[in-house]
Amino acid sequence: MRPFTYERATDVAAAARAAGSVQGARFIAGGTNLLDLMKLQIETPTHLIDVNHLGLDRIERTDDGGLRIGALVRNTDLAADKAVRRDYAVLSRALLAGASGQLRNKATTGGNLLQRTRCPYFYDTRMPCNKRKAGSGCGAMQGMSRSLAILGVSDACIAQHPSDMAVAMRLLDAQVDTMSADGVARAIPIADFHLLPGDTPHKETALKAGEIITSVTLPKPIGGTHVYRKVRDRASYAFALVSVAAVFDKDGSARFAFGGIGAKPWRTPTADAAAKQGAKAVAEAALSGARTTHHNDFKKLLVERTLTSLYRQREARA
């Protein structure tokens, strides 16, 4: 960990302004990802702006019946929120499938969206990694890539986006509300929030320098049956090999989003369109363009099987 200066921000605009003006500044929320990365010098901020005291920890109804979730709402609190459990159960389930109780107590809504990949080569600074060090090569592609992505990957990087929460957010068409260093607020649809790696895997989101996430807004509830199914190497406390977030309607239509397989939380309209044709068709649509390695090609079949399981459970309940 490099030495850094620290400030505790007291209002949002000032935090954004400070972040925009100090080179190497970073926000710190729960710190559950950032601090780990700093200890390994994968991230080396020179200045930390603590955003925990900005009053961004509320969950409120929006005028059009949606839900505005403050960027600092803890994963534990969000998962337990009554409105979330009633109207957006898939989000609650996705959150509870992630990390551990202790981590969720610290982890925040904004921080979770911005958590970085778990690619093991990204985590070892002696290894080549284009995401960590542009142009250094990709250690994973010809190496151990079992956990990595098969969709949205590029020749430069095949890292997966590890978040569970973001998969549910993607499914629910959330928007990410921000404020820029110049004080301008904007709303970024979650579909556009995370970037694909392309030639620039180190650029991960649409956020500009200094831009702070203030909240994440969910549109009004869409009803249906909400499920989140996460498949991993142990029963708990592990990142997804494959996860599927789904909302099924009574008429058999459904929407799907996927975790563990994409360079970003993954969603394709064609998969939703195939809902009535069953799991296989949904999987085929979702996996269109998939690019696998020897180690992670099983994920294609696992996506189909996970969907099959969801359909089976749905039938059992019907």
Place this chain on the structure above:
Amino acid sequence: MKFDTPAGPNPIDRGRVIGIPHDRIDGAAKVTGSAPYAYERHDAAPNAAYGWMVGSAIAKGRIAAMDLRAAEAAPGVLGIVTHANAGKLGKGSMNTAPLLGGPQVDHYEQAVALVIADTFENARDAAKLVRIDYAAADGRFDLAADQARGVNPGKDADTAAGDFDGGFAKAAVKIDQRYTTPDHSHAMMEPHATTAAWNGDKLTLWTSNQMIAWGVGEVAKTLGIPKDNVRLVSPYIGGGFGSKLFVRADAILAALGAKQVGRPVKVAIARHQIPNNTTHRPATIQRIRIGANKDGVIDAIGHEVWSGDLPGGGPETAAQQTRLLYRGPNRMTAHRLVTLDLPEGNAMRAPGEAVGLLALEIAMDELAEACNVDPVELRIRNDVQYDPEAGPQRPFSSRKLVECLRTGADHFGWAKRDPKPGQVRDGRWMVGMGVAAAFRNNLVQKSGARIGVDAKGRIIVETDMTDIGTGSYTIVAQTAAEMLGVTLEQVTVRLGDSRFPVSAGSGGQWGANSATAGVYAAAMALRAKLAEQAGYPADQALFEDGLVKLANKSQTLASLAGRDGLWAEDSMDYGDLDKRYAQATFGAHFCEVGVDIDTAEVRVRRMGGAFAAGRILNPKSARSQVIGAMTMGVGAALMEALDVDTRFGFFVNHDMAEYMVPVHADIPQQDVLFIDELDDKSSPMKAKGVGELGICGAGAAVANAIYNATGLRLRDYPLTIDKLLKAQAA
């Protein structure tokens, strides 16, 4: 005291304290944080500086140049140890690669420098400023690719009896399969850690080490100083599983660092450094051939094992149990060692058997199916009461495998198992049951202790025995209490200091039996002194209720001890009973799993086991050992593997987020039964080891249950979702 004839009746048989379940006597200190671990010796070395290890960035080659200027100039830096300034270092006889590398590099993350600073953060930060240019050399990192290069590593590598080839060729039913197990990391809670301080030329290391006397010798040898100048203190150890049998880089670097900066230095190997810097359990490739008659009675059994290690290293002796577990006149075992440049392999909980049984006990399941014999019955049919390589003249000291299988099966409800795979469904789960035998050698080691009574009648025991979380404190106290007729509360136990008599230490599941036997020896000597003091004949004096009694006379221990107390010291040494008798511990594991019909996720639903390991000294901590080991078996079966990058030559998943071990949600109800057994040829305690037995076979029971649930026979551990899906698709 020498133990060279089977034990007769003795004071331990009273069973007032021994054999009763006790809470661990060090429990309160541990949960209140008042038990000091090696990195927290603020009491002993309040001004310790912080060392951070720099590990090699290449797997093989040389350091071409080192530039320390930036690191030396960093805030708070007090000094930097490298090969260039450490002076001439020896190498411990139990270390394969030097603990401080350079200029030659032997493996990835081998220590090449220690940066010492006033704070932990400064040391860690400055370590990143050490610039090293390497000249990398090609290395060999792929066991499977290099299998054919395996050589006979010498002593005891191969055994044979009868005519294996002939017997196997003639057999009515044959199993011939290849199995693999990956590299495993010990993943104990407490990292390797040491606080070092010099006083003149005397060195004290507060460290986390399972084997104090070995450690003293190895530190002295590495640093080139007399043993008498080295003191090791290791009273509490946050787990070891074999990774702390040997002195590691933390101890040597802390000693060198403290010398360089002239004040105490402490070093912990960071979690992400542990898998590549320290030892691991080597991967194996195993070929097992079993020839049997159509009733499953074995006529020929052969087990060959390939494993890798650095030059000068040793094999993973995974065929060990196959020499002793099942009958059969025609037999062979062989170990082949492949030189690799991966980090150093060495012992991990039940070295040999843990992975040998992962393979052998699948092979037995395959044989049971091929012969259409129930797998429990198959193992009973192949029981043998003597060492099958040596013949009937070398019987087992005690062997209750059959009892374990029968009792365990009854208790588990084995009779309900459908022998045909893939028949049982429970919702989305395919359900199956599996069994495996447990076997682990029983080793005995010379062990000493000092025991005293003070003026208040309290008993004090001192021995360099270690407690690696196993419960040594408690069984040592129980032994002393039983021998001297006091309650557990009246005993103080001091462990893990090289100033105390040399004990067996903790390893190879020999610790409990051997160390308590050492306490027994010392207690016998103290009883003799107390009896003499009382004026009673030693063989007639009775030790009860804090009194020494003879007929209707009695005197208190306190009065006999006098103001200065009374002390005795002795050790238990062993004759050739372990040569004349095969000594081992046995058990049977049962497991029920569910496998998701779609996703192939595996969930262990129930585990049960019955174990025979001589006298169970403390059923409570013995049970903890067994369920912990069964849990480790589940890990080996389902998830544990160090992933080798064969290009860069290192273990890629080197942190606890990526190296999977079971979490609570993976582990269901575990039932443990101990079969009554006293082994009078093992020691006067009539006990045997139990700390490793529980891992032996546990994973194979899981694998066999998966087969019973699904009909998928997987032979490459761990049995992960990707492999199950692939097998299903095939």
